[in-house]
Amino acid sequence: MIEVQGLVKTYGSKRAVDGVSFRVNRGEILGFLGPNGAGKSTTMKMITGFLRPDAGTAVVDGHDVTREPLAVKRTIGYLPESAPAYGEMTAEEFLSFIAEARGFRRRPERLAVVNRAIGLTHLESVRTQTIETLSKGYKQRVGFAQALLHDPSVLVLDEPTDGLDPNQKNEVRALIKNMATEKAVILSTHILEEVEAICTRVIIISRGQLVIDETPAQFQARQPGARLDEIFYELTRSDL
Numbered sequence: 001m002i003e004v005q006g007l008v009k010t011y012g013s014k015r016a017v018d019g020v021s022f023r024v025n026r027g028e029i030l031g032f033l034g035p036n037g038a039g040k041s042t043t044m045k046m047i048t049g050f051l052r053p054d055a056g057t058a059v060v061d062g063h064d065v066t067r068e069p070l071a072v073k074r075t076i077g078y079l080p081e082s083a084p085a086y087g088e089m090t091a092e093e094f095l096s097f098i099a100e101a102r103g104f105r106r107r108p109e110r111l112a113v114v115n116r117a118i119g120l121t122h123l124e125s126v127r128t129q130t131i132e133t134l135s136k137g138y139k140q141r142v143g144f145a146q147a148l149l150h151d152p153s154v155l156v157l158d159e160p161t162d163g164l165d166p167n168q169k170n171e172v173r174a175l176i177k178n179m180a181t182e183k184a185v186i187l188s189t190h191i192l193e194e195v196e197a198i199c200t201r202v203i204i205i206s207r208g209q210l211v212i213d214e215t216p217a218q219f220q221a222r223q224p225g226a227r228l229d230e231i232f233y234e235l236t237r238s239d240l
């Protein structure tokens with residue numbers, strides 16, 4: 001569903017992403033790890049069509065992101081880092097606005113997709129509250145709801161559980177896991193336990209380059225008995 005080949009992005013003299021290649025199939029949840037500044041968000045922005053690659057390709061559900069950016073955006077639900085939203089809108093108004101932008105023109109169908117997203121992310125109790133007054137966890141859920149709104153076949157989630165309390169983290173993980181059976185999911189995270197809990201594969205990038213691409217079990221087997229953060233440190237310490 002997602003095929004990334006030799007992606008490169010340079011900011012000024014800095015190669016933020018330096019020839020990254022991987023693929024994600026339907027039913028897979030790919031955990032995307034790396035130290036701060038390794039190039040995770042930049043890679044995600046190129047896959048979702050928000051940044052143009054300097055070289056390489058990203059093909060999503062058969063659509064090349066450079067040649068068919070609109071088709072790719074229709075296929076993808078994207079939760080950017082620190083879920084931006086219009087603070088003065090209520091959760092419901094914001095989701096309705098996104099639904100309209102997503103092409104749900106008629107009010108009843110808009111209401112139906114908004115209600116579905118609100119139900120999936122448990123936003124019922126705050127639906128008429130303005131986003132700027134919501135707690136960090138609820139703001140994050142609004143961002144998650146907009147990513148799910150059009151029931152996309154690909155989800156790209158940049159730190160989806162960031163800022164959530166332990167119960168909310170578990171809830172979001174369960175939701176991702178349930179949905180992933182018929183979707184391809186990429187999620188970036190700094191929480192190594194998240195990889196164990198829900199990911200079917202793990203990728204680590206360091207200084208813009210791929211360091212590993214394997215299953216969580218293979219990752220753990222690199223140093224049996226070691227903590228995941230110790231294995232992560234060994235693989236990425238050149239980045240420090």
Ligand SMILES: Nc1ncnc2c1ncn2[C@@H]1O[C@H](COP(=O)(O)OP(=O)(O)OP(=O)(O)O)[C@@H](O)[C@H]1O
Binds near residue numbers: 034
């Ligand atoms: N718009 C930009 N202009 C210049 N440099 C940038 C820009 N965006 C990112 N960078 C740099 O590119 C590198 C990769 O950044 P990126 O945000 O992709 O990393 P990341 O792995 O997502 O980090 P984090 O875990 O902190 O979110 C960093 O050195 C960052 O400072």
